[in-house]
Amino acid sequence: MRHVFLINPAAGKYDRTGEFTQTIRAACEGLDYEILVSRAPGDCTHIAQAAASSGEPVRLYACGGDGTLNEVVNGAAGHANAAVTHFPGGSGNDFIKIFSDPAAFRSLPRLLDAEEATFDLIRCNGQNYAVNICSMGFDARIGTEIGRYKRLPLVSGTGAYLLSTGVNFIRGIHEHYVVDVDGQHFDGNQTLMCIANGRYYGGSFNPVPDAEPDDGLLDVLLVRDVSRATMLRVIGKYKAGHYAQLPELIRHFRCRRVHIRCDRESEINLDGELMMSRDVTFEIAPQSIRFFYPRGLTYHAAAEQGGEHIAAT
Numbered sequence: 001m002r003h004v005f006l007i008n009p010a011a012g013k014y015d016r017t018g019e020f021t022q023t024i025r026a027a028c029e030g031l032d033y034e035i036l037v038s039r040a041p042g043d044c045t046h047i048a049q050a051a052a053s054s055g056e057p058v059r060l061y062a063c064g065g066d067g068t069l070n071e072v073v074n075g076a077a078g079h080a081n082a083a084v085t086h087f088p089g090g091s092g093n094d095f096i097k098i099f100s101d102p103a104a105f106r107s108l109p110r111l112l113d114a115e116e117a118t119f120d121l122i123r124c125n126g127q128n129y130a131v132n133i134c135s136m137g138f139d140a141r142i143g144t145e146i147g148r149y150k151r152l153p154l155v156s157g158t159g160a161y162l163l164s165t166g167v168n169f170i171r172g173i174h175e176h177y178v179v180d181v182d183g184q185h186f187d188g189n190q191t192l193m194c195i196a197n198g199r200y201y202g203g204s205f206n207p208v209p210d211a212e213p214d215d216g217l218l219d220v221l222l223v224r225d226v227s228r229a230t231m232l233r234v235i236g237k238y239k240a241g242h243y244a245q246l247p248e249l250i251r252h253f254r255c256r257r258v259h260i261r262c263d264r265e266s267e268i269n270l271d272g273e274l275m276m277s278r279d280v281t282f283e284i285a286p287q288s289i290r291f292f293y294p295r296g297l298t299y300h301a302a303a304e305q306g307g308e309h310i311a312a313t
């Protein structure tokens with residue numbers, strides 16, 4: 001088994017390439033491994049694709065944040081011989097928060113002793129993949145501008161999110177969209193649309209706490225146009241996943257496909273990465289992704305919420 005580590009030096013508040021390299025060398029002695037450092041945005045996708053194209057069994061470690069994981073997933077998608085994981089070094093590291101002990105991903109010996117699950121992928125406009133959460137509207141504008149703020153002195157991951165939220169709040173919060181979801185048609189203003197496979201984004205938002213990454217379905221939330229005052233009143237509930245308490249404002253769908261048309265080229269957030277389009281289809285991809293994680297962790301929503309304990313595999 002080959003282990004390929006893909007380091008994004010631009011992830012997080014500072015370049016962790018040296019730290020990562022030291023840790024990897026110490027933990028992987030005697031293993032067949034390789035460390036590759038991304039030189040530009042998109043590089044991790046090409047590296048992952050090249051590593052997976054050999055057809056040999058390979059484990060790909062995304063060393064960075066959710067954007068790095070997204071790039072690696074895009075390179076590995078469709079390659080049955082490749083499995084991916086996240087060795088966190090980003091600001092949010094949100095996808096792995098679905099697991100019972102996200103901190104375990106920081107221990108490389110534990111990641112090397114892994115078990116594996118098969119997760120759904122969200123396919124956007126037939127070509128780009130996300131493993132965690134996509135969004136459009138107010139949210140996408142916030143999420144895709146966080147990068148601008150995260151390296152400011154004294155600004156944490158959450159602080160960057162709050163700064164971006166403040167700026168976009170002042171600019172205006174809803175726009176006109178035409179949305180087709182689950183056989184229903186909505187033509188009107190929406191504040192945001194969230195398409196979830198995972199459960200966490202934006203640092204600590206958990207809008208659909210019951211989303212499952214392996215149920216073959218997307219969890220879609222449509223948040224209708226609200227005033228800024230209402231937004232301030234309900235954002236906490238949205239963040240905590242209490243969408244069911246706001247049926248007059250938030251519609252929830254569990255579906256395989258959603259189509260959104262916009263009046264202008266609009267921001268689309270794919271696991272925190274930015275894409276622009278006026279016409280967007282999100283669907284469950286025919287390909288899934290093999291994801292490995294420290295042995296013994298669980299990821300099902302019922303387990304996280306203290307309900308029935310379900311084994312992860």
Ligand SMILES: Nc1ncnc2c1ncn2[C@@H]1O[C@H](COP(=O)(O)OP(=O)(O)OP(=O)(O)O)[C@@H](O)[C@H]1O
Pocket residue numbers: 008009010011012013038039040041042043044064065066067068069071089090091092093094147157272273
């Ligand atoms: N060599 C590089 N130089 C500059 N940017 C890069 C490079 N390699 C990748 N990137 C870009 O860096 C951006 C940030 O990466 P990433 O999302 O992993 O970190 P983060 O934003 O700190 O973490 P999180 O998304 O978990 O909050 C991504 O958009 C990615 O495309």
